[in-house]
Amino acid sequence: MEWLKEFREEAQRRSVRPEPEWGRGAQLEPAVIRSVQRFQVGESGDGVNLIAKADPRYRQAVELFVAEEQNHARLLAELLKAAGSATIAKHWSDTVFVWLRRALGLRLELMVPLIAEVVALSYYKALKNSGDPLAREVAARILADEERHVPFQCDQLRGSFPGVKGKLVAGGWRVMMAGALVAVTTDHGRALRTLGITRLRFAAEVLGRFEEVVADVHGGRTAPVATGPFRARPRTLR
Secondary structure (H helix, E strand, C coil), rough: HHHHHHHHHHHHHHCCCCCCHHCCCCCHHHHHHHHHHHHHHHHCCCCCCHHHCCCCCCCHHHHHHHHHHHEEEEEHHHHHHHCCCCCCCCCCCHHHHHHHHCCCCHHHHHHHHHHHHHHHHHHHHHHHHCCCCHHHHHHHHHHHHHHHHHHHHHHHHCCCCCCCHHHHHHHHHHHHHHHHHHHHHHHHHHHHHHHHCCCHHHHHHHHHHHHHHHHHHHCCCCCCCCHHHHHCHHHCCC
């Protein structure tokens, strides 16, 4: 399977890639620290439920996908440590996402983390423009993975909801995204402003990408969603 091959190749690259220079420390504004703490919680799930429900065709790839998410949590924890801050045990937004995911079957469950992944694309793009070199490097590494995660999950969902059912599901999906976006822009608004992006611009970016995802999953595209000018894998990570 092409996705399994790609995830395995990335795991091999990651195994030999040097760690960021954590010892140089990081200078992050308090609002950004609080924001990173909340995203770190969201990245730190064990993925057991998702792996258990995975289609056998995708299970090995899903396991590697979960490992990448856990690596994101580790990178963010190290970034917080470098900034002299600790991780947090939980946050209400992550609790809601987990509850929604576990209450649904696999196909619908995948729609919830896809919302989070689409939000993450714009969030880590903003963090990549941080004034701190270590934060920029961490964000670039995570963003490069997230750009692969979105089309991977679209591929699993594509064609799952045909016809009228698909339109109804897409409508409900948009409602969930709207709710998530209100929560994110409210909860992380101060951090986004510190990172140089307004709530309105952030929301517009997220919604634009989300509509590409909806068109991919429900419109029957045969190619992964493109991330356009936001492609972020640094040359040093290839």
